[in-house]
Amino acid sequence: MSTTLAARRTVAEVLDHVWENRSTIQGRDAYVMMLLALGRENPDLACVATDMDYEDHFAAELPRQYVEVGIAEQNMIGVAAGLTVAARPVFANGMSPFVIARAYEQIKIDVAGANLPVKIVGTHAGLASGHYGPTHHSLEDIGATRMLPNMTVVVPGDAWEAAQATVAVARDPGPAYLRLGRLATPTLYGERGEFVLGRARVLREPGRVVFVATGPYPNLVAAEAARELAAQGVTAGHLNMHTVKPLDRAAVLDAIEVAEVVVTIEDHRAVGGLGSAVCEVVAEVGGPPVRRIGVPDVHYDLVGGEQYLLRHAGINAANAVARAREVLER
Template identity: 50%
Template structure:
């Protein structure tokens, strides 16, 4: 009898867990997502300023990848030309370089012409603080939210970053997507209903509102809300992932329904989320606002992001203390 060898199919690889799917820095999740989108849409262009790693992801898409080198002004100018020609460029650089070195090109070439350039800016806030003060990108939001037509997004984790990139791909105008450098804990444990210009409510409360933007500030706000809840203080937590256009409706509801607002950000206390919220409240709201962020001065400190945030006074304990002051429950 002839024995037949029956080839057995290899078992299918198990589906990754939620944590496995979103493991790693948000910037890596965005890069993989962009490569997947590019394989389905030949108009998508990856424009690189030699940030590293992108050339590998786009190795099978040579016609949709260009590396301009460390030349941020050229990066934005070329991306603007691509967008004017009907392409959908995603320009990659560091946040501090985009906001400072290439600000004129973003202003004149991109925002001034309302071109659909998507600027994927990493190392935002103090996430590259180990490189020193030259890489403290704590003024980027303040600079760029002043530009008409430019949408400014600051996702809170890798889940949100993926959703923000997909939303940006379909957005009709220019987008600045601010990401960090290293992996941060997940805020979301399920798919997120991400809509540009719509804040996400992470916790309900009627006593005080905590409005945060960016990974560590959002996590800190949630921790502060848990501390306050144990004291009988109901803190509403809003994840303001879109700085421009700001969700004014959510801000005004908070101003009307709670005793005050505390803003939290990995950015200078001037010009960023806190400034944007104060503009809305001063014009139409009428409740006290306390801003927590990086002090309005240059820093010569070198260190990790959390260390620098703590040194700046951006901590869950400070958030809770400011909230208590607004509710009259200071201890």
């Protein structure tokens, strides 16, 4: 992180800075800036990391609030849980494919089961590190974490939302998983708005179709698909479901009052994640068909850039439009 970014002092200043640069700042940088601001504000906040270079900014200024455990995700979760005796909240930081899958037992028992205020932050989520191959894909993390008791699961849609979500999970009393990508992405927002855990953001009012997306690229796909359908004369809405757990049931139920088809979009396996969560709600009330767009249920052993892998998996606007139209036209 640059000195300029790290020099932002207060929560309000960080929010202003991220808003002004929301399409050029990486979501993970927005998170780190906000974490440092929150640490200044709250001396009881602690940061634990697995060789993530956070010491360059957080430890240099707040060394008594920082613990570096090295590349040892399972150990980090135990340390973070133990730190809650003296620190609240505790942010535990790592790469998503390792901090969740490798440390799942510790998260299940030490954090979720004990209902402790540990905020697990996974960067490089989804296919963000696809250039390293399937060992670095993180395609099961939403499903794995949303199954755990007490756990809040948040997937910000851009850098602005990442900064807001960091504040929200820090102030929430329970455990949480904050899922972040790697690269900067275009913003979803033209106006500043309130971020509330568990409340979806309506980016386009539902019509015959409603796209429900989580995360940066899936939301960009949903926005493009909704515009394409509108150009074809088909009304289409777009919900940014930034909180996968607790899911905003009311937003889904409102949408399906008018929608003839729901299309979910996520950079996660098509089973277990957002699509499954939405299906659970729709099925309970006998709602319209749901079509899930995500990574196929296969060993996705490709190596490539994030955009290439997303397109190859069908996480693109053309597929989203096609999946919606196949229901409308049958």
